[in-house]
Amino acid sequence: MSEVIVITSGKGGVGKTTTTANVGTGLAQLDKKVVLIDTDIGLRNLDVVMGLENRIVYNLVDVVEGNCRMKQALIKDKRYPNLSLLPSAQTRDKTAVSPEQMIKLIDELREDFDYILLDCPAGIEQGFKNAIAGADRALVVTTPEVSAIRDADRIIGLLGANDVKNVELIVNRLRMDMVKRGDMMNINDVTDILAIELIGAVPDDEQIVISTNQGEPLVGSDCLAGQAYANICHRLLGEQVPFLDLEVKSSVWNKLKDIFKKN
Amino acid sequence: MGLMDLFKRKNSGEIARDRLKLLLVSDRANCSPEVMEKIKNDIIQVISKYMEIDAEGLDIQITQTESEGNNGNVPALYANIPIKDMKHSADSQ
Numbered sequence: 001m002s003e004v005i006v007i008t009s010g011k012g013g014v015g016k017t018t019t020t021a022n023v024g025t026g027l028a029q030l031d032k033k034v035v036l037i038d039t040d041i042g043l044r045n046l047d048v049v050m051g052l053e054n055r056i057v058y059n060l061v062d063v064v065e066g067n068c069r070m071k072q073a074l075i076k077d078k079r080y081p082n083l084s085l086l087p088s089a090q091t092r093d094k095t096a097v098s099p100e101q102m103i104k105l106i107d108e109l110r111e112d113f114d115y116i117l118l119d120c121p122a123g124i125e126q127g128f129k130n131a132i133a134g135a136d137r138a139l140v141v142t143t144p145e146v147s148a149i150r151d152a153d154r155i156i157g158l159l160g161a162n163d164v165k166n167v168e169l170i171v172n173r174l175r176m177d178m179v180k181r182g183d184m185m186n187i188n189d190v191t192d193i194l195a196i197e198l199i200g201a202v203p204d205d206e207q208i209v210i211s212t213n214q215g216e217p218l219v220g221s222d223c224l225a226g227q228a229y230a231n232i233c234h235r236l237l238g239e240q241v242p243f244l245d246l247e248v249k250s251s252v253w254n255k256l257k258d259i260f261k262k263n
Numbered sequence: 264m265g266l267m268d269l270f271k272r273k274n275s276g277e278i279a280r281d282r283l284k285l286l287l288v289s290d291r292a293n294c295s296p297e298v299m300e301k302i303k304n305d306i307i308q309v310i311s312k313y314m315e316i317d318a319e320g321l322d323i324q325i326t327q328t329e330s331e332g333n334n335g336n337v338p339a340l341y342a343n344i345p346i347k348d349m350k351h352s353a354d355s356q
Binding site for chain 2: 144145146149150153154157178179181182183184185186189193
């Protein structure tokens with residue numbers, strides 16, 4: 001049984017593409033057959049985050065229009081034999097594909113893959129409708145900011161209205177130092193407000209920038225963000241994994257608290 | 264930031280949370296500014312039949328209120344309608 005998961009957020013720049021790349025790579029590391037689809041037609045990005053931009057010959061629109069076969073458009077990641085990417089078209093726009101065509105394309109992929117991950121464009125227009133059309137499950141990515149959470153709430157409503165029932169939340173780019181001093185909403189605040197199940201909390205980590213620069217997803221590496229993404233993958237498979245302790249260990253406050261606890 | 268500031272004002276995380284809670288109540292109620300404007304105009308029409316009100320000073324918004332008995336806060340329509348003059352029943356005919 002394959003599962004189709006859309007990664008969406010409403011607002012741009014909160015980490016949809018980074019999440020798609022890392023969750024997809026993480027699932028491939030767990031020996032699942034995974035295909036990533038970039039549905040952001042006209043603004044393709046998943047290929048560069050994955051480091052596969054030099055290998056694109058055909059794209060999603062070519063497949064839909066019948067200019068090539070699916071196999072010709074899929075790029076196999078040499079680092080993980082189970083992982084493929086279906087890149088988006090750069091020179092077309094969202095209207096080049098319809099939701100019905102997306103469903104047909106996904107059904108074709110269901111035969112060969114365990115997980116089909118759709119990287120959704122920002123916004124709630126045609127691109128969003130295309131991306132969610134064939135999805136069984138959705139991961140809503142947000143950051144602990146007012147604008148991102150408001151958009152996430154709207155997206156959650158739209159997913160429900162379009163019969164995507166299984167919707168889970170990823171809180172991205174948490175800065176525990178700011179949460180600690182009360183200048184950023186904490187994970188509980190965000191999950192309370194949005195009222196959906198949390199599947200992952202990812203700290204703001206400069207390693208993400210470095211990994212994107214290099215085109216190599218960092219899931220599974222020993223930095224906090226890498227572990228957080230690996231945990232999300234395990235939870236997607238239905239495993240119970242405790243949430244990471246994202247606390248900043250070295251702060252003076254913690255040291256003081258420790259001293260008091262000892263006494 | 265001094266220690267006293269901690270007592271004086273809410274920190275920005277709390278401010279964000281409170282603003283969002285209010286904002287999402289009206290978002291989820293599907294009350295766009297246009298809808299609110301329509302509601303406002305209708306209220307003016309109805310109330311004006313009975314008394315003279317200050318249409319400029321009228322303020323309506325969706326907020327939350329403590330519900331009696333069951334679970335915590337529920338959305339509420341709040342309207343502040345300044346009255347200029349109470350009309351007598353004779354005037355309104």
